Amino acid sequence: xxxxxxxxxxxxxxxxxxxxxxxxxxxxxxxxxxxxxxxxxxxxxxxxxxxxxxxxxxxxxxxxxxxxxxxxxxxxxxxxxxxxxxxxxxxxxxxxxxxxxxxxxxxxxxxxxxxxxxxxxxxxxxxxxxxxxxxxxxxxxxxxxxxxxxxxxxxxxxxxxxxxxxxxxxxxxxxxxxxxxxxxxxxxxxxxxxxxxxxxxxxxxxxxxxxxxxxxxxxxxxxxxxxxxxxxxxxxxxxxxxxxxxxxxxxxxxxxxxxxxxxxxxxxxxxxxxxxxxxxxxxxxxxxxxxxxxxxxxxxxxxxxxxxxxxxxxxxxxxxxxxxxxxxxxxxxxxxxxxxxxxxxxxxxxxxxxxxxxxxxxxxxxxxxxxxxx
Numbered sequence: 001x002x003x004x005x006x007x008x009x010x011x012x013x014x015x016x017x018x019x020x021x022x023x024x025x026x027x028x029x030x031x032x033x034x035x036x037x038x039x040x041x042x043x044x045x046x047x048x049x050x051x052x053x054x055x056x057x058x059x060x061x062x063x064x065x066x067x068x069x070x071x072x073x074x075x076x077x078x079x080x081x082x083x084x085x086x087x088x089x090x091x092x093x094x095x096x097x098x099x100x101x102x103x104x105x106x107x108x109x110x111x112x113x114x115x116x117x118x119x120x121x122x123x124x125x126x127x128x129x130x131x132x133x134x135x136x137x138x139x140x141x142x143x144x145x146x147x148x149x150x151x152x153x154x155x156x157x158x159x160x161x162x163x164x165x166x167x168x169x170x171x172x173x174x175x176x177x178x179x180x181x182x183x184x185x186x187x188x189x190x191x192x193x194x195x196x197x198x199x200x201x202x203x204x205x206x207x208x209x210x211x212x213x214x215x216x217x218x219x220x221x222x223x224x225x226x227x228x229x230x231x232x233x234x235x236x237x238x239x240x241x242x243x244x245x246x247x248x249x250x251x252x253x254x255x256x257x258x259x260x261x262x263x264x265x266x267x268x269x270x271x272x273x274x275x276x277x278x279x280x281x282x283x284x285x286x287x288x289x290x291x292x293x294x295x296x297x298x299x300x301x302x303x304x305x306x307x308x309x310x311x312x313x314x315x316x317x318x319x320x321x322x323x324x325x326x327x328x329x330x331x332x333x334x335x336x337x338x339x340x341x342x343x344x345x346x347x348x349x350x351x352x353x354x355x356x357x358x359x360x361x362x363x364x365x366x367x368x369x370x371x372x373x374x
Contacts, residue, residue: 029062034075034370042091045358049091053079057100067107073100073120087222087356090316100134115139119158124185127315128266128278128304129207129245135161135183150191158183160209160313179211200250209241209310216312222356223311224304224321226275239307240270258286271307275352278304280318292336300327306352319348319360339369 034057042049057075064070079093102118119137121130137158144151160181186206193199218235221227229235244267251260265279280302287295303324304314311320318327327346334340346362 027063029060029374030372031061031374032059032370032372033057034059034368036366036368038364038366040362040364042360042362044360046086046356047084047091047360049081049083049085051079051081051083051091051093053077053081053093059101069105069107071101071103071105073102074098075100089219090223090320098134111142111144113141113143115141119156124187124205125247126205126245126264126266127318128264128280129205129309130183130313131315131317133161133313135159137183148192148194152187152189154185154187154189156183156185160212181212181216182210184208184210197253198251200248202248203246205245207241207243207245212237212241212310212312216310220311220321223314223316224306224319224323224354224357225311226271226307237307237310239268239272239275241268241307241310242270243268243276243308256288258288260284260286266308268308275305275307278302278308278321280304292334294331294333294335296329296331296333298327298329298331300329300346302326302348303351306354317344317362317364318346319357319362322351322354322357323348323360324351325349337369338371339367342366342368 034055036055038054039052040049041051055075055077057073060070060072062070075098077094077096077098079095081093083092085091099118100122101120103115103120104117105113105115107113116138117136118134119139121133121135124130135158137156139154139156141152141154143153160183184207187203188205189201189203191199191201214229214235215232217225217227217229217237218232220237221235226238227235228238245265247262247264249260249262251258260283262282262284263279266277268276270276280300282298282300284296284298289295300318302318304318304321306322308321311322314320318325325346325348327344329342329344332341342365344362344364346360348360348362350357350359
């Protein structure tokens, strides 16, 4: 792999020896299992979909040695229903086994960690860029705490795979080149919480996609991106995807109320100015209704221009790209029972008419629970 140096491979080969040196002091493993039952419906001129399903996921975390740990997460997603779609397969019933995470992390120093394996991109909390994907790759991170400020600097080099659907897509460049589709990210993040009643988190990232596949480009044409070509054999993205992504979250605790505001923005320097940016703002208000019940209504407002990011990898709930609209949500959590009920509705309008998209409404209901097995 071009992004992994010979030094990296030597490090990988040395990890088993490092693990063996400290196994006696290893902590017990942690295993958590989560189950979700859900139903959703999509309505637009081109797509009608009614789906019911279940997702089961297990997460395993074990410290192998004082400086070495592994994280695994995998699950099964089973859906049934009916979909009538003129163009895209994004809302077809899915039946997939998914590897969410398979990471080996080595922390030779308190401020440094090196992680290799199948990296969970959901940890980025950047749905405008990537949502619910797992990329094979390598991550380096420096982190620490100064006073009450938590800081981190990280970089990731990875293969832009697809783990989101049952579509028979293999995100490999089929346009005549032999390069793997890749994703690179560099990020700086800060967190500050001076007391239990207030906190904030902020981050800024530079991202770059390269050599994205022709099948993903063809699908992205129906998700809002500007594409050249009409079939999978010759389709390609009209613009490069390299730019900047920012995020800010602020929360406060006052009595039984916990308001929170989150904002994310993205800008692609590889596309024309009028097609290159996007943002989403989310306002949540958690209310401790009783000692056993927390009720959290939420409001989303968003705008995502056509070529701010590769639509193939971004959040389908908000219509991927070339969309403008708002969403409403309600979460009712029973923390002691570890059960949550959630409902959401999204109205995603088309920004620039293109003949392949139309205004879309999305309704979803879900009940979920998780339990510690070990």
